[in-house]
Amino acid sequence: MATTHIIIVAILALSISVSAKEFIVGDDAGWDVGPDYQDWAEGKEFVVGDTLVFKYPVGDHNVFKVNGTAFKACMKPPPSEALTTGNDVITLATPGKKWYICGVGMHCAYGEQKLAITVQPNNLAPAPSFTFPIGVSAKEFIVGDDAGWDVGPDYQDWAEGKEFVVGDTLVFKYPVGDHNVFKVNGTAFKACMKPPPSEALTTGNDVITLATPGKKWYICGVGMHCAYGEQKLAITVQPNNLAPAPSFTFPIGGAISSPSPMPAPMPAVWYPARKIAAIKN
Structure with missing residues (x-):
């Protein structure tokens, strides 16, 4: 009986979910020594796709994602694993327990600057998705490079010669309150x-x-920054045309396998009756 196979190309899926929530950790208090973050988390429902934002003055604190053991003992990971931007955004990508601490001084041990939450699975209908083949080397572009997002730089000059491809990211960096970003037509x-x-x-x-x-357009909406300060950016995003990823074969209802060719039938051999009798003897 022939076996039906499904060929599944391994992909990375970028899902767009309209229901995701953003939580500012500590609300107005931000990420600091003193607040009771377990009290802050009490009653909140964290779901896959939501984001946590840790806000604090740069240099005063940081954020480490740790496991349950390190959380209890306030054991901080290597410094290279710290988030230090002062506006650290963490997307809750998987369900389960999550633990975060501040690794500066004794902020975790004596200041209780630590947060534990439980993330629930997202049981909504699946959102539309865009797929990218494995092997896509997504790039991150800091808009304006060292100048950041500000009045003055020529952003069309900055974009000149750069290739923006589906899956890449733009990062707009600026002092909070001085600017903003709107995506427009x-x-x-x-x-x-x-x-x-x-x-x-x-x-x-x-x-x-x-x-x-396709074409993408971004402006700053503060004051006359766009009109007189030319704080605006237009780019063209190219499709991702990398070669398709390797594929794997999954039998329906079974484990991973590779289809094997059926062996060729053995050729029929005819023996006369006397030959058969000689063989039997």
């Missing part, structure tokens, strides 16, 4: 027409994943 870009304030990105470290090919 071509008409709004030319006229510096800003969308409703609720659509603004305002974290000071805004990360935008380029999920689809």
